[in-house]
Amino acid sequence: xxxxxxxxxxxxxxxxxxxxxxxxxxxxxxxxxxxxxxxxxxxxxxxxxxxxxxxxxxxxxxxxxxxxxxxxxxxxxxxxxxxxxxxxxxxxxxxxxxxxxxxxxxxxxxxxxxxxxxxxxxxxxxxxxxxxxxxxxxxxxxxxxxxxxxxxxxxxxxxxxxxxxxxxxxxxxxxxxxxxxxxxxxxxxxxxxxxxxxxxxxxxxxxxxxxxxxxxxxxxxxxxxxxxxxxxxxxxxxxxxxxxxxxxxxxxxxxxxxxxxxxx
Amino acid sequence: xxxxxxxxxxxxxxxxxxxxxxxxxxxxxxxxxxxxxxxxxxxxxxxxxxxxxxxxxxxxxxxxxxxxxxxxxxxxxxxxxxxxxxxxxxxxxxxxxxxxxxxxxxxxxxxxxxxxxxxxxxxxxxxxxxxxxxxxxxxxxxxxxxxxxxxxxxxxxxxxxxxxxxxxxxxxxxxxxxxxxxxxxxxxxxxxxxxxxxxxxxxxxxxxxxxxxxxxxxxxxxxxxxxxxxxxxxxxxxxxxxxxxxxxxxxxxxxxxxxxxxxxxxxxxxxxxxxxxxxxxxxxxxxxxxxxxxxxxxxxxxxxxxxxxxxxxxxxxxxxxxxxxxxxxxxxxxxxxxxxxxxxxxxxxxxxxxxxxxxxxxxxxxxxxxxxxxxxxxxxxxxxxxxxxxxxxxxxxxxxxxxxxxxxxxxxxxxxxxxxxxxxxxxxxxxxxxxxxxxxxxxxxxxxxxxxxxxxxxxxxxxxxxxxxxxxxxxxxxxxxxxxxxxxxxxxxxxxxxxxxxxxxxxxxxxxxxxxxxxxxxxxxxxxxxxxxxxxxxxxxxxxxxxxxxxxxxxxxxxxxxxxxxxxxxxxxxxxxxxxxxxxxxxxxxxxxxxxxxxxxxxxxxxxxxxxxxxxxxxxxxxxxxxxxxxxxxxxxxxxxxxxxxxxxxxxx
Numbered sequence: 043x044x045x046x047x048x049x050x051x052x053x054x055x056x057x058x059x060x061x062x063x064x065x066x067x068x069x070x071x072x073x074x075x076x077x078x079x080x081x082x083x084x085x086x087x088x089x090x091x092x093x094x095x096x097x098x099x100x101x102x103x104x105x106x107x108x109x110x111x112x113x114x115x116x117x118x119x120x121x122x123x124x125x126x127x128x129x130x131x132x133x134x135x136x137x138x139x140x141x142x143x144x145x146x147x148x149x150x151x152x153x154x155x156x157x158x159x160x161x162x163x164x165x166x167x168x169x170x171x172x173x174x175x176x177x178x179x180x181x182x183x184x185x186x187x188x189x190x191x192x193x194x195x196x197x198x199x200x201x202x203x204x205x206x207x208x209x210x211x212x213x214x215x216x217x218x219x220x221x222x223x224x225x226x227x228x229x230x231x232x233x234x235x236x237x238x239x240x241x242x243x244x245x246x247x248x249x250x251x252x253x254x255x256x257x258x259x260x261x262x263x264x265x266x267x268x269x270x271x272x273x274x275x276x277x278x279x280x281x282x283x284x285x286x287x288x289x290x291x292x293x294x295x296x297x298x299x300x301x302x303x304x305x306x
Numbered sequence: 307x308x309x310x311x312x313x314x315x316x317x318x319x320x321x322x323x324x325x326x327x328x329x330x331x332x333x334x335x336x337x338x339x340x341x342x343x344x345x346x347x348x349x350x351x352x353x354x355x356x357x358x359x360x361x362x363x364x365x366x367x368x369x370x371x372x373x374x375x376x377x378x379x380x381x382x383x384x385x386x387x388x389x390x391x392x393x394x395x396x397x398x399x400x401x402x403x404x405x406x407x408x409x410x411x412x413x414x415x416x417x418x419x420x421x422x423x424x425x426x427x428x429x430x431x432x433x434x435x436x437x438x439x440x441x442x443x444x445x446x447x448x449x450x451x452x453x454x455x456x457x458x459x460x461x462x463x464x465x466x467x468x469x470x471x472x473x474x475x476x477x478x479x480x481x482x483x484x485x486x487x488x489x490x491x492x493x494x495x496x497x498x499x500x501x502x503x504x505x506x507x508x509x510x511x512x513x514x515x516x517x518x519x520x521x522x523x524x525x526x527x528x529x530x531x532x533x534x535x536x537x538x539x540x541x542x543x544x545x546x547x548x549x550x551x552x553x554x555x556x557x558x559x560x561x562x563x564x565x566x567x568x569x570x571x572x573x574x575x576x577x578x579x580x581x582x583x584x585x586x587x588x589x590x591x592x593x594x595x596x597x598x599x600x601x602x603x604x605x606x607x608x609x610x611x612x613x614x615x616x617x618x619x620x621x622x623x624x625x626x627x628x629x630x631x632x633x634x635x636x637x638x639x640x641x642x643x644x645x646x647x648x649x650x651x652x653x654x655x656x657x658x659x660x661x662x663x664x665x666x667x668x669x670x671x672x673x674x675x676x677x678x679x680x681x682x683x684x685x686x687x688x689x690x691x692x693x694x695x696x697x698x699x700x701x702x703x704x705x706x707x708x709x710x711x712x713x714x715x716x717x718x719x720x721x722x723x724x725x726x727x728x729x730x731x732x733x734x735x736x737x738x739x740x741x742x743x744x745x746x747x748x749x750x751x752x753x754x755x756x757x758x759x760x761x762x763x764x765x766x767x768x769x770x771x772x773x774x775x776x777x778x779x780x781x782x783x784x785x786x787x788x789x790x791x792x793x794x795x796x797x798x799x800x801x802x803x804x805x806x807x808x809x810x811x812x813x814x815x816x817x818x819x820x821x822x823x824x825x826x827x828x829x830x831x832x833x834x835x836x837x838x839x840x841x842x843x844x845x846x847x848x849x850x851x852x853x854x855x856x857x858x859x860x861x862x863x864x865x866x867x868x869x870x871x872x873x874x875x876x877x878x879x880x881x882x883x884x885x886x887x888x889x890x891x892x893x894x895x896x897x898x899x900x901x902x903x904x905x906x907x908x909x910x911x912x913x914x915x916x917x918x919x920x921x922x923x924x925x926x927x928x929x930x931x932x933x934x935x936x937x938x939x940x941x942x943x944x945x946x947x948x949x950x951x952x953x954x955x956x957x958x959x
Contacts, residue, residue, distance in 0.1 A: 183341065186343075187341060195568045195570070196568060196571045252453070252455065253452065253455070
């Protein structure tokens with residue numbers, strides 16, 4: 043969170059996927075998908091259920107290996123991504139189904155997001171000597187800044203299992219931010235939330251983008267939210283890309299209307 | 307004057323601040339929890355920041371007599387903003403931070419605000435919105451820059467930038483700051499607090515340095531507060547109580563003001579700070595007690611029985627021990643044991659272990675609630691005051707605590723009663739004037755300098771003032787006896803089974819009451835007795851429920867019988883209303899005060915039956931549902947008689 047000078051200004055392409063195809067046996071999850079993500083932008087991926095949105099995210103951060111296609115990240119072209127490599131290059135994500143350590147406090151959960159930044163050894167940590175102490179203080183400071191940023195002060199020491207759903211989602215975002223990512227993948231950050239929680243979450247996503255310049259790729263169902271906060275939108279349907287452009291362009295794309303909006 | 311609080315020479319807030327900076331420069335003045343750690347500003351750091359802020363304001367053109375709006379949660383830098391404005395001879399105008407832009411417009415316009423220091427984006431947005439109609443708002447200074455980096459409005463500055471401006475301005479104009487502080491007079495207006503305005507538009511109450519310093523000195527001496535004390539300030543800064551406790555008294559005695567991390571963390575912060583001096587309105591004490599009760603019900607059997615056993619001992623002897631009254635050795639030992647096992651840990655959990663003095667005011671506090679806190683050894687007291695009197699008229703002295711009085715006239719305050727029972731106050735703490743409202747000023751301050759509070763009260767035999775009602779609500783029975791409806795209603799509402807009560811009797815020969823049962827409490831009571839009911843109307847009409855409420859009413863009558871003049875206004879007949887009074891139906895105000903006149907008209911047939919001796923009355927009432935539809939409900943409402951008690955010879959003064 044140290045670099046706050048990134049005023050929001052959409053920059054060059056930092057991630058590009060070309061002709062990605064992903065199959066599970068005979069099921070074609072993704073077919074020949076290409077799009078790019080520019081630095082500092084909010085990029086949305088939308089589509090009906092089963093369109094391949096989550097698969098697409100999983101390809102980007104290396105959980106799935108596509109059978110065809112290439113991923114270019116920060117100028118380096120590769121066939122697939124490795125989860126570790128993705129994390130080290132500053133890609134963080136949240137999950138559609140909350141994946142937190144439910145028995146641990148909010149603070150400890152967010153601290154786990156700092157895992158990659160810890161260089162001290164197991165022994166040093168066990169005895170609280172050498173780098174361990176200094177690192178813990180530094181990491182705690184970053185985490186406290188995130189707690190302040192996402193207004194989680196009142197639940198800092200509360201075990202996650204006791205929190206309401208909307209707050210858990212926020213804790214997930216906090217943990218992802220703790221890694222100080224340059225790119226944040228959000229898998230349905232607003233699913234199942236009430237109107238107020240959605241508004242809060244929107245605010246936090248926009249603030250993250252503005253304050254830290256974090257590039258954001260998000261999957262979302264709520265069309266209102268998507269059209270409001272994203273700079274550009276990719277539309278998937280049955281694993282194929284059927285639209286790509288600004289919210290207005292997508293809204294007026296006849297294919298999108300038939301496939302997605304028309305269904306309403 | 308207790309030894310080293312502040313010399314009498316420091317007669318304005320800026321001078322008090324500078325004196326603390328030189329006398330106890332290294333002691334903590336303000337604390338705030340930020341990033342999970344309590345950050346401290348010492349008195350000298352505070353004085354330096356205030357100086358930079360003041361000079362920054364000066365360089366932007368803020369001059370003597372200007373008003374500075376201050377909007378936000380309790381934050382150290384916002385408290386400093388008060389002093390910064392006052393250093394330049396300006397007036398601090400704190401405003402309620404949760405008001406929407408439209409509500410703020412009136413005050414912003416009335417006070418002709420050109421400068422505002424606000425907390426964050428939320429407040430900036432509101433001021434920018436207000437600026438559309440009020441272009442005079444030239445400078446908006448914000449503390450927290452989050453979300454504001456893309457804003458490009460003219461006159462929008464960060465507090466950081468203001469301080470830098472100020473430091474440069476200070477260097478360029480040596481001696482300017484000291485000259486400005488030296489020019490300030492004790493009689494200058496230091497702060498303007500707007501009254502909430504339940505009737506009509508809000509009025510700006512102008513208070514001088516002298517008024518608040520007098521009130522603060524009085525309170526500090528009365529409760530022997532020192533620089534070592536700690537308070538947690540979490541009530542709105544625009545409210546007179548917070549200004550007295552967290553600003554004026556802090557500057558007079560030099561104690562430390564602690565600001566919570568956020569509104570939701572107050573209870574945790576309270577525990578961490580362990581204040582020695584504490585203020586809360588009754589509803590906060592009520593929440594605390596409810597939480598304790600609920601958590602004890604969930605506790606294990608051993609803990610629960612320990613708690614119950616020792617709370618009985620506390621109830622019997624706790625208050626007496628606190629008041630220094632004689633208590634037998636055995637009971638003292640039992641109480642000491644209870645303190646180790648129950649009261650001590652309980653107070654620690656609540657963050658109340660170190661409280662030496664706690665005050666409550668603003669509304670009537672239930673006797674059980676009041677006694678609970680006193681019995682576990684928390685020196686909870688009541689006070690009486692208003693915005694116009696710097697929240698300083700009466701205080702309860704240690705050892706002379708009564709739950710139904712607000713104590714004796716505070717040092718330096720003259721209190722007397724007008725013929726109609728209205729409380730009149732004279733002293734340095736009375737307001738200078740209402741801002742731009744000479745008519746209102748003339749109406750409330752009489753030729754002899756007495757401020758008319760609008761509250762009706764009586765003095766009891768020990769010289770304690772008891773506030774009974776708003777003066778305009780106090781009526782007389784046709785027999786001439788005083789009738790204070792609100793006073794009786796409050797007594798009724800202290801029973802958990804009674805949700806709302808409305809009393810009538812002005813110009814009649816006896817008093818009657820409409821009662822709303824509390825659906826949760828009475829519903830619970832009914833379930834335990836296997837009384838079947840389908841909803842509010844059904845339950846309200848049950849004979850058993852009438853019996854239950856009758857007991858409550860008769861207890862109130864028994865209490866009234868002991869209260870001299872008020873013994874004549876015992877309740878003769880009552881009924882339980884067939885619907886719950888609701889703000890949506892205009893029966894209550896939004897702050898849940900009963901609108902007696904409206905209710906009397908709406909339920910006129912019921913009222914007639916009460917006064918004319920009927921036993922059952924049919925009524926049909928319109929109701930508004932939450933989705934905006936209207937409907938009507940009809941019911942036959944029963945009327946019951948209550949026993950009255952002969953007046954007991956314990957005459958009030």
